[in-house]
Amino acid sequence: MKAFSGESATPNAMNLKSEKQSLESLLELYDKEVAAKGIKPASGGHLGYIPGGGIYTSALADYLVDVTNEYVGINFSCPSGVAIEHVLLDWMKDLFGFPSSAVGNLASGGSIANLIALTAARDKHQVKNERIKNSVIYLSPQVHHCIQKALRIIGLEDVQISYIDLDDRSRINADILEERIKKDRQKGLYPFLVIGSAGTTDTGAIDPLDRIADISKKYGLWFHIDGAYGGFFILVDRIKAKFKGIERADSIVVDPHKGLFLPYGLGAVLVKDKEAVYHSHVYRANYMQDAVSQESPVHPADVSPELTKHFRSLRLWLPLQLHGIEPFKACLDEKLLLTHYFRDGLQALGFELGPDPDLSVSYFWYPAKDPNKFNKILLEALHRDGEVFLSSTIIEDRFVIRMAILSFRTKIETIDKAIKMIERALNDLIS
Secondary structure, three states, X not given: OOOEEOOOOOOOOOOOOOOOOOHHXXXXXXXXXXXXXXXXXXXXXXXXXXXXXXXXXXXXHHHHHHHHOOOOOOOOOOHHHHHHHHHHHHHHHHHHOOOOOOEEEEEOOHHHHHHHHHHHHHHHOOOOHHHHHHEEEEEOOOOOOHHHXXXXXXXXXXXXXXXXXXXXXXXXXXXXXXHHHHHHHHOOOEEEEEEEEXXXXXXXXXOOHHHHHHHHHHHOOEEEEEEOOOHHHHHOHHHHHHHOXXXXXXXXXXXXXXXXXXXXXXXXXXXXXXXXXXXXXOOOOHHHOOOOOOOOOOOHHHHOOOOOOOOOOHHHHXXXXXXXXXXXXXXXXXXXHHHHHHHHHHHHOOOEEOOOOOOOEEEEEOOOOOHHHHHHHHHHHHHHHOOOEOEEEEEOOEEEEEEEOOEOOOOHHHHHHHHHHHHHHHHHHHO
C-alpha cells in the first residue's frame, strides 16, 4: 500500500443505512474508503508528519481496555488502573530528572498536556484580570501551534507574546531572550513564562534548555518545555547531552504516541508544582463523597480537565512489559541514522539541505531559478506518486520539503525507495 493517496472520500459512502450490514461488507468498505485514502500513518513510508505508530501490543491493550471499560479518573473506581498511570508517570519522572513530588497526567496528546502545564503556569503567577495585558510569554517562532490554541482557551488571548529570534540552527537565541526579558521588566511589564522545545515540529531543533533554565531562574519565570515530539530521544545515550537542562524545567510535555510509536491518543505532562495544577482542576461533588479520600493516591481527574478518563495508560504499559525498553531505544537510534542517510542521498542528487539536525526532522530544497515555485511543483509530483509521503514548511520565507522520520516501520529500504521516488520526479521536472 502507498503511504499517501490524494483520492477524496466517496460521497455518501459512509452514510448510515436503515438495514443492518454484514461485518464482511463493512470491513470491505473500511478498507476501500478509510485505509486506502489519505495519509497512512502506520506505513513506514509516512515521512511527512511525526506520529507513525500502531504497534500491535498497544492495539491489544486498547482492545482489553474497551472490553472491560474501566474508569480511571479516580482511584476508588479502578485502583490498579490508576496505579498503572502512576507507574508510568514515575518512570517518566526518573527519565527526565523530575522529583518524585511532581504530579503528572496521561492525556489524549500534546494539546491537552500542554494546556494543563500552561494553566498551572498561569495560576502560579496569578495572571488574570487586568494583569493579563501586561504579562509576557516568550516563545520560539517555531513553537507548536497547540501552544497558541491553549493560551486562547485558558483566557490568555490578550497576553503579550514575544517571539525570540533563532540562531542558525533554528534554536532560541538565549542572549536575545535575556535581553528581551530585561527590557520588558524595565517597561513595567510582567514576564512570567518561557516555553522551550525539545524538538520543534518544523526542524526538530532542541533549544538551549540549560541556558534557558538559568535565565528563567534568574528572573523568576516559569520554564515549560514542549518535548512532545523529541523528548523520548533522551533514551538514546549518544545524544542525551543535548537534553541537558530538561530536568530544570517547571513542566514538560512528551507524547508516547510519537517517540514510543504508539497509536494516536497518548500524551504526558509532568509538573513540579502540585498546588499550581490542583488550583484549576480539583473540585468535589457531593455525589462523589464515597469515591474520594485524603489517603488516596493522586486522582488523574485532579490533574486534568478530563473527568471522563480513558484507560489509555495500558497502551503504553503493556508494550513496555512485553518488549522491555531496549527495542524502543534501538528504534529511536535507527531513526537518527536514517535521517543522516536520507540527507546524504539528497545531497548526491543536488539538493540543498537545512542545518545538521538535532533529531529526526530535517528539510531540503532544490536550488532552481525560482526555488519556491519549483519545490512546490516537485512536492505535488511526489504526492501524486504517493509511494512515500513527505510534507513541507516555510523556513525564513523559503518553501522547503520536510522529512520527519519516526515510524518504527521505516527502514533503510524505505529511504532508498524515497530517494528513487524523488529522483524520478526531479528528472521529470528538469528534463
